[in-house]
Amino acid sequence: MSLDKNLANCINALKSALPAKSYSEDADVIAPYLREWRDKYFGQTPLLLLPASTDEVSQMVKICAQHKISLMPQGGNTGLVGGNTPQGEILINLKRMNAVRAASADDNVLIAEAGLTLIEAQQAAGKIGRKFPLSLASEGSCTIGGNLSTNAGGVHVIKYGTAKELCLGVEAVLPNGDIHHGLSSLKKDNTGYDLSRLFLGAEGTLGIITAASLKLFPKPSSVQRAMAGLNSVTHALALLNLAQNPALTMFEIIPRIGLDLVTTHIPNMRNPFPQNHDWYVLIDWEFYGQEKDSSDQGGQGEQTAQNLLMQAAEAGLIEDAVLAQNESQAANLLALREHMSAAQKFNGGSIKHDVSVPVARLPEFFDLADKASQDCIAGCRPVGFGHLGDGNIHYNVAQPEHMDTEAFLARWDDLTEAIHDVVCDLGGSISAEHGIGIMKKEDLARRADPVKIALMRSLKQTLDPQNIMNPRVMIDI
Numbered sequence: 219m220s221l222d223k224n225l226a227n228c229i230n231a232l233k234s235a236l237p238a239k240s241y242s243e244d245a246d247v248i249a250p251y252l253r254e255w256r257d258k259y260f261g262q263t264p265l266l267l268l269p270a271s272t273d274e275v276s277q278m279v280k281i282c283a284q285h286k287i288s289l290m291p292q293g294g295n296t297g298l299v300g301g302n303t304p305q306g307e308i309l310i311n312l313k314r315m316n317a318v319r320a321a322s323a324d325d326n327v328l329i330a331e332a333g334l335t336l337i338e339a340q341q342a343a344g345k346i347g348r349k350f351p352l353s354l355a356s357e358g359s360c361t362i363g364g365n366l367s368t369n370a371g372g373v374h375v376i377k378y379g380t381a382k383e384l385c386l387g388v389e390a391v392l393p394n395g396d397i398h399h400g401l402s403s404l405k406k407d408n409t410g411y412d413l414s415r416l417f418l419g420a421e422g423t424l425g426i427i428t429a430a431s432l433k434l435f436p437k438p439s440s441v442q443r444a445m446a447g448l449n450s451v452t453h454a455l456a457l458l459n460l461a462q463n464p465a466l467t468m469f470e471i472i473p474r475i476g477l478d479l480v481t482t483h484i485p486n487m488r489n490p491f492p493q494n495h496d497w498y499v500l501i502d503w504e505f506y507g508q509e510k511d512s513s514d515q516g517g518q519g520e521q522t523a524q525n526l527l528m529q530a531a532e533a534g535l536i537e538d539a540v541l542a543q544n545e546s547q548a549a550n551l552l553a554l555r556e557h558m559s560a561a562q563k564f565n566g567g568s569i570k571h572d573v574s575v576p577v578a579r580l581p582e583f584f585d586l587a588d589k590a591s592q593d594c595i596a597g598c599r600p601v602g603f604g605h606l607g608d609g610n611i612h613y614n615v616a617q618p619e620h621m622d623t624e625a626f627l628a629r630w631d632d633l634t635e636a637i638h639d640v641v642c643d644l645g646g647s648i649s650a651e652h653g654i655g656i657m658k659k660e661d662l663a664r665r666a667d668p669v670k671i672a673l674m675r676s677l678k679q680t681l682d683p684q685n686i687m688n689p690r691v692m693i694d695i
């Protein structure tokens with residue numbers, strides 16, 4: 219039987235087993251699922267599956283497994299490494315599975331289906347007076363299933379950790395269609411291997427997450443936000459040291475070129491400082507207690523922030539600073555950071571790196587990466603920004619002003635090799651939060667510890683011997 223015939227049989231079997239709402243072959247319906255946010259990857263699929271329940275996912279996977287047909291799971295389609303764009307696999311998008319199955323303030327647990335968007339999960343936690351602290355600029359679209367499969371990071375990792383650390387267990391459909399029932403509300407459970415962890419950060423290669431048990435936290439009574447202008451990454455690191463206390467929730471860095479791009483190209487964005495600075499940092503503290511009002515005007519938060527900024531100014535670490543006085547000012551400051559990715563679309567070609575190094579080595583990283591970039595493409599414009607508090611920098615490099623975009627982008631692999639060399643020399647990671655996908659697969663295979671790669675292959679072969687679950691992503695077996 220030829221593959222095409224086999225695929226046609228599989229599709230027929232799926233269509234006759236499923237309700238009409240649970241699949242589509244309509245090219246217009248499918249089109250948005252095949253194009254990712256950065257327009258870097260474009261895909262194709264013979265069939266879009268839209269399951270409404272875990273049993274339906276199981277049924278779909280069983281039929282695909284019987285025909286040895288590959289599947290690609292997809293959530294909000296905001297992934298940035300190509301792992302969410304099918305190239306002939308049947309695409310299974312979880313967005314119809316968006317129920318909150320349970321929310322308990324006593325347990326501090328939210329049980330959410332995989333297709334619930336991150337913002338909906340945050341809102342569901344808020345309704346019972348709790349906080350789900352994962353926070354990304356894509357939170358209006360990305361889903362809990364995608365967040366866990368990529369082990370998403372975001373702006374609150376410094377206090378709460380990555381998605382992995384916020385998950386108590388998952389329900390997942392295995393590559394043979396069986397269901398792993400790992401939804402747990404227990405903080406303590408030492409009954410053998412923690413199998414749910416296998417699916418976290420697995421990018422859909424070991425199974426399809428259908429629901430997750432998420433950790434909730436007390437809702438802070440106020441958040442104080444500040445932004446400081448400074449002249450070096452070394453000073454930003456010293457400020458981070460000074461700012462360390464249990465209330466610290468966010469510590470992000472933006473270079474001058476980045477802030478200029480946002481204020482120039484994104485409507486209603488404005489630089490809060492009268493003068494320009496080489497670097498800016500955005501800081502949040504969360505407080506619990508009896509502050510005056512939700513903006514904490516004049517309360518404990520403002521006092522903490524003011525003390526810190528005064529100390530930093532006296533030590534010559536910062537050149538200027540602003541404190542948000544209300545929620546709207548706080549939102550405006552955060553928007554400057556959140557629009558960093560979008561603003562770079564106006565700056566010509568951009569070669570992107572999502573990397574991390576030990577926090578203490580960040581100044582060295584910026585120096586070495588800037589030099590490596592110039593050595594590779596003279597005149598290029600580094601735009602390194604992001605989660606300084608976690609050592610995670612989105613080290614994007616914009617094309618030289620007068621270079622042809624295609625010629626610049628043709629140098630992607632050369633530049634990435636140079637940047638990843640710097641990262642590895644400093645003991646860092648070539649993927650801090652976006653994952654491996656297609657983009658970094660070859661790099662991972664070449665740079666990772668061979669024992670790690672062998673173990674990953676052996677796990678993949680054990681769980682997915684037919685290699686049908688996201689087979690082009692992360693690792694070849």
Ligand SMILES: Cc1cc2nc3c(=O)[nH]c(=O)nc-3n(C[C@H](O)[C@H](O)[C@H](O)COP(=O)(O)OP(=O)(O)OC[C@H]3O[C@@H](n4cnc5c(N)ncnc54)[C@H](O)[C@@H]3O)c2cc1C
Nearest residue numbers: 293294295296297301361363364365370371372422427651
């Ligand atoms: C503007 C913008 C800002 C971003 N900021 C951040 C950030 O700060 N931190 C960060 O970590 N990421 C960030 N991202 C990247 C992205 O939002 C995250 O990787 C997110 O977790 C992906 O979720 P998703 O639902 O969109 O997954 P998708 O893009 O649909 O899929 C991502 C991967 O997960 C797999 N997958 C999806 N759902 C499932 C499932 N239910 N079961 C098994 N596998 C599944 C897919 O096969 C794919 O390999 C950003 C993206 C954008 C566009």
